[in-house]
Amino acid sequence: MTRSGTVLVLVLGVAAVACVKDVVQPDVGAEAVCGNGVVDPGEGCDVASPGCVDCQVAAGWACASDTCTPTCGDGVVGTGPSCANPHRDTDCDMTGYWAVSETDYTCDDLFHQPQTSSNWYLYHLTQTGDDFVVDQELDCGIHVTGSATIDYTAASFKALLYTNAMDGSAADAGAAADGGAGVARPPRHGTSAATAGGCAVTLDRWYKIAGVDESYLPPDFSAKPDLSSLTPLPSVSDPVNDPDDPPGAIDPDGDGFPGIGIQITGIVNGLRDSAQRNWKEYTTTGSPVPAAALQFDVPGAFDLQENILHVSQCGTGCALLDTGAAVSKAPGKITFAFVGRTLGSARVAPVVAGLPRQSVAADLTTCQNVQQALPHETTAPADACPSGSP
Amino acid sequence: MKATAIARAAVLGAVVLLAAGPAAASPLVEAMGAVGGNAGDQGVVAGPGAASTYFNPALLVDAPDEVGLGFAVISEQLGVTLEGRTPGADVPLVVGGRGVTSKGLPLPADIVPTQWLNNGSSSGFAARPRQAQGSSGQTRTYLTLGLTKALVRDRLTFGLYAVLPLSSFTTAQAFFPDEREALFTNSLHPELYGDRLTAVSIVLGAGFTILPTLSVGAALSVGLANTAASNDYIQSASDYSTLLLENRITTQVNFAPTVGVRWKPAPWLRIGGAVHAPESFTVATTVDASLPTGAESGTTQENVFDWMPWSVAMGAEAEVVHRGRYTMSVVASVDYALWSKYVDRMDQSPSTYGPGLGFRDTMSGAVGVRHAYRDARAFVDLRYVPSPVPSQVGRSNYVDNDRVGVGFGADVLLKLLKLRPGFQVFADRFVPRTNQKDDSRIVDEVPDDSVIGTTGAPVVGAQGLQTNNPGWPGFSSGGWLWGGAVTLSMPL
Numbered sequence: 001m002t003r004s005g006t007v008l009v010l011v012l013g014v015a016a017v018a019c020v021k022d023v024v025q026p027d028v029g030a031e032a033v034c035g036n037g038v039v040d041p042g043e044g045c046d047v048a049s050p051g052c053v054d055c056q057v058a059a060g061w062a063c064a065s066d067t068c069t070p071t072c073g074d075g076v077v078g079t080g081p082s083c084a085n086p087h088r089d090t091d092c093d094m095t096g097y098w099a100v101s102e103t104d105y106t107c108d109d110l111f112h113q114p115q116t117s118s119n120w121y122l123y124h125l126t127q128t129g130d131d132f133v134v135d136q137e138l139d140c141g142i143h144v145t146g147s148a149t150i151d152y153t154a155a156s157f158k159a160l161l162y163t164n165a166m167d168g169s170a171a172d173a174g175a176a177a178d179g180g181a182g183v184a185r186p187p188r189h190g191t192s193a194a195t196a197g198g199c200a201v202t203l204d205r206w207y208k209i210a211g212v213d214e215s216y217l218p219p220d221f222s223a224k225p226d227l228s229s230l231t232p233l234p235s236v237s238d239p240v241n242d243p244d245d246p247p248g249a250i251d252p253d254g255d256g257f258p259g260i261g262i263q264i265t266g267i268v269n270g271l272r273d274s275a276q277r278n279w280k281e282y283t284t285t286g287s288p289v290p291a292a293a294l295q296f297d298v299p300g301a302f303d304l305q306e307n308i309l310h311v312s313q314c315g316t317g318c319a320l321l322d323t324g325a326a327v328s329k330a331p332g333k334i335t336f337a338f339v340g341r342t343l344g345s346a347r348v349a350p351v352v353a354g355l356p357r358q359s360v361a362a363d364l365t366t367c368q369n370v371q372q373a374l375p376h377e378t379t380a381p382a383d384a385c386p387s388g389s390p
Numbered sequence: 391m392k393a394t395a396i397a398r399a400a401v402l403g404a405v406v407l408l409a410a411g412p413a414a415a416s417p418l419v420e421a422m423g424a425v426g427g428n429a430g431d432q433g434v435v436a437g438p439g440a441a442s443t444y445f446n447p448a449l450l451v452d453a454p455d456e457v458g459l460g461f462a463v464i465s466e467q468l469g470v471t472l473e474g475r476t477p478g479a480d481v482p483l484v485v486g487g488r489g490v491t492s493k494g495l496p497l498p499a500d501i502v503p504t505q506w507l508n509n510g511s512s513s514g515f516a517a518r519p520r521q522a523q524g525s526s527g528q529t530r531t532y533l534t535l536g537l538t539k540a541l542v543r544d545r546l547t548f549g550l551y552a553v554l555p556l557s558s559f560t561t562a563q564a565f566f567p568d569e570r571e572a573l574f575t576n577s578l579h580p581e582l583y584g585d586r587l588t589a590v591s592i593v594l595g596a597g598f599t600i601l602p603t604l605s606v607g608a609a610l611s612v613g614l615a616n617t618a619a620s621n622d623y624i625q626s627a628s629d630y631s632t633l634l635l636e637n638r639i640t641t642q643v644n645f646a647p648t649v650g651v652r653w654k655p656a657p658w659l660r661i662g663g664a665v666h667a668p669e670s671f672t673v674a675t676t677v678d679a680s681l682p683t684g685a686e687s688g689t690t691q692e693n694v695f696d697w698m699p700w701s702v703a704m705g706a707e708a709e710v711v712h713r714g715r716y717t718m719s720v721v722a723s724v725d726y727a728l729w730s731k732y733v734d735r736m737d738q739s740p741s742t743y744g745p746g747l748g749f750r751d752t753m754s755g756a757v758g759v760r761h762a763y764r765d766a767r768a769f770v771d772l773r774y775v776p777s778p779v780p781s782q783v784g785r786s787n788y789v790d791n792d793r794v795g796v797g798f799g800a801d802v803l804l805k806l807l808k809l810r811p812g813f814q815v816f817a818d819r820f821v822p823r824t825n826q827k828d829d830s831r832i833v834d835e836v837p838d839d840s841v842i843g844t845t846g847a848p849v850v851g852a853q854g855l856q857t858n859n860p861g862w863p864g865f866s867s868g869g870w871l872w873g874g875a876v877t878l879s880m881p882l
Binding site: 023151158364 | 465467468469470471472473474475476477487488489491494495496499519520521524526527577624625681682687841842843846847868869870
């Protein structure tokens with residue numbers, strides 16, 4: 001090699017050594033660790049349950065991130081020891097515990113963008129003939145996503161846990177103390193009847209209120225009055241600055257402001273207290289649900305009224321919180337997920353922490369399980385808020 | 391008479407330093423050293439040449455009249471190694487549902503699940519793996535221009551020195567040096583290099599001979615300051631293609647001064663000193679947004695690029711060998727820089743991150759020798775440039791290293807062609823350093839008392855520290871800064 005060639009090689013060598021790259025070292029302890037509560041790669045589950053053996057799902061069980069439930073038994077049957085193709089042991093009888101999620105769509109008044117709302121419940125249904133009623137119920141809260149994210153505050157969640165009772169019990173004591181009638185209504189009614197191709201399912205219209213007393217509910221739900229025909233909800237002229245406490249509004253969450261408190265985050269942030277009223281009803285008209293299905297959807301309709309009474313914790317963006325939403329023309333739905341028949345059974349215990357309405361703590365745990373069983377859907381139909389709608 | 395002249399010069403220098411506002415910066419010139427003139431890394435006293443306009447304009451009185459051109463290259467190879475994360479520190483996925491609260495309030499909306507950063511989310515959040523968008527490892531090219539011309543022989547000499555980026559002309563990349571950067575590049579970036587090596591640097595100055603042994607000089611670095619205003623009408627928060635946007639951008643010229651002094655107490659000894667005023671390139675951005683409801687909101691934020699501190703440089707060059715037409719001199723210089731006043735790209739002082747995290751003032755230095763034989767010259771310099779950045783034990787992730795390096799170069803005057811070709815190269819080692827985080831000084835993005843807002847259920851994985859800080863649990867850095875130039879000057 002000539003001297004110039006040697007020099008060239010040396011220069012290129014130095015240049016190569018002097019070119020460095022960024023490096024990210026592997027995470028420490030990234031290998032699977034059975035028993036750490038995290039489903040690591042290679043694990044089927046990592047939870048303390050007879051259905052999770054050595055972090056693998058046992059035959060006849062199904063495991064989520066924090067619970068395992070048997071796929072057969074207590075109202076569920078399948079094929080073989082592994083309970084293949086599990087389904088309910090009755091075609092259309094709805095008797096048992098159900099995790100329920102109502103999904104609805106609205107269009108916000110700010111950007112006219114779709115908002116997807118989930119409202120969760122625990123139902124226990126008892127069916128006689130083709131009719132069933134809700135005889136145990138918990139209102140497990142809401143979660144709304146879209147141009148902003150909306151949740152009940154913890155106090156609002158607890159305040160509404162037993163309000164608008166669908167199980168035939170009286171409304172909660174808080175509503176009565178604030179002037180509500182505390183009226184016991186007949187339990188919510190539905191039907192599930194065998195039909196060609198499956199089961200025809202309906203769930204009667206039910207009216208709900210929040211942040212107002214029960215005088216704002218129609219006396220007879222079966223009459224199906226329009227919301228616009230009912231006593232107008234309490235309102236204030238300036239939710240940003242008006243300190244008034246309008247007649248009819250109550251403060252069930254005890255946050256010091258009339259109305260139910262809602263935490264809003266995202267492109268706007270703050271606390272909104274409002275008076276709310278809605279109704280929802282569902283029917284499988286023309287398209288039955290599969291018989292004996294463990295989970296199915298029933299399309300529905302709803303209407304909504306909301307008067308914003310106060311906004312706070314919003315800095316300079318309070319005006320943005322003083323905007324509501326209109327009902328989308330996109331149809332909503334209710335999703336039923338079968339839990340089991342018997343309180344305390346291997347299927348029901350991982351979801352229902354105790355007989356509803358006996359312990360607030362147990363009911364909050366139940367609601368958490370219900371929300372995990374039916375995750376919030378973040379997407380809305382493409383035509384949920386077309387230009388010019390609703 | 392002499393005292394009066396010296397006092398006048400001193401007052402003039404002080405006025406020049408204090409009157410001008412911050413201007414665009416010369417971190418590029420500082421990193422590259424003087425190009426041409428046999429000055430190397432010690433432009434405060436060695437040379438002289440066109441580069442003296444920036445390093446010490448008082449030396450211009452000793453510079454020959456000439457115009458010069460150069461092609462330079464700098465390769466910045468400051469690699470970053472992020473340590474692997476330890477278990478339990480990930481922000482849980484449930485936080486992405488925005489339903490998690492702490493002490494009754496939702497977690498801030500800028501906290502996202504770690505899994506989103508690694509893999510993206512189904513809702514459209516793009517993946518931003520750690521250090522996937524690092525900005526080091528760049529090699530850039532430049533054009534250098536120089537001019538020295540005696541306007542009044544032996545009394546007043548004008549100088550111009552410019553370094554113009556060729557491959558990336560003045561880029562400015564803002565980034566957060568803390569956990570907020572996870573929302574953007576989720577990477578660490580060299581604090582004092584990167585985009586700072588793309589600033590156009592133009593310096594104009596003059597040297598004045600006051601006494602036969604004493605001269606002073608003054609120069610101005612020419613730079614830019616921008617303001618940008620954006621008026622937006624937001625029709626849809628989820629479809630920004632419908633955004634109505636009007637932008638107004640204005641640019642103004644700023645000047646940052648340098649004053650220098652040159653003293654030759656003996657024919658074999660030259661002493662030089664210079665004071666550089668702070669420099670920066672600021673961009674003030676105002677955003678005013680209108681919504682369909684009539685609500686309006688606005689803010690102004692300022693980014694600061696290419697910040698350079700007050701600095702005082704001094705040096706001495708002593709001729710130690712003089713045999714016939716051969717001479718050899720030794721040169722030494724120091725530079726004290728007030729980095730403790732540093733303002734980062736987000737217009738914040740590093741000291742806001744807590745005790746011991748503010749930058750510190752530095753004293754850098756260089757030693758070298760100069761040779762001259764007939765019309766040929768050569769130099770060799772060794773330099774040490776300490777980092778002003780303290781150990782990054784807290785939220786901040788300022789990446790910087792001490793530098794030690796060597797530079798050498800030579801040129802020769804070809805009398806027949808009336809040209810002086812030359813070359814110079816340098817190689818600096820970024821001394822490897824490791825930063826280990828103190829967990830107690832890291833923001834716990836998911837407090838231990840976090841609950842699911844609706845049910846009050848504890849958030850699994852909230853216990854202990856959860857952070858998306860890209861520099862956690864520690865990082866190290868090291869590498870090279872190397873480059874060189876070929877020059878051609880023509881005596882006038």
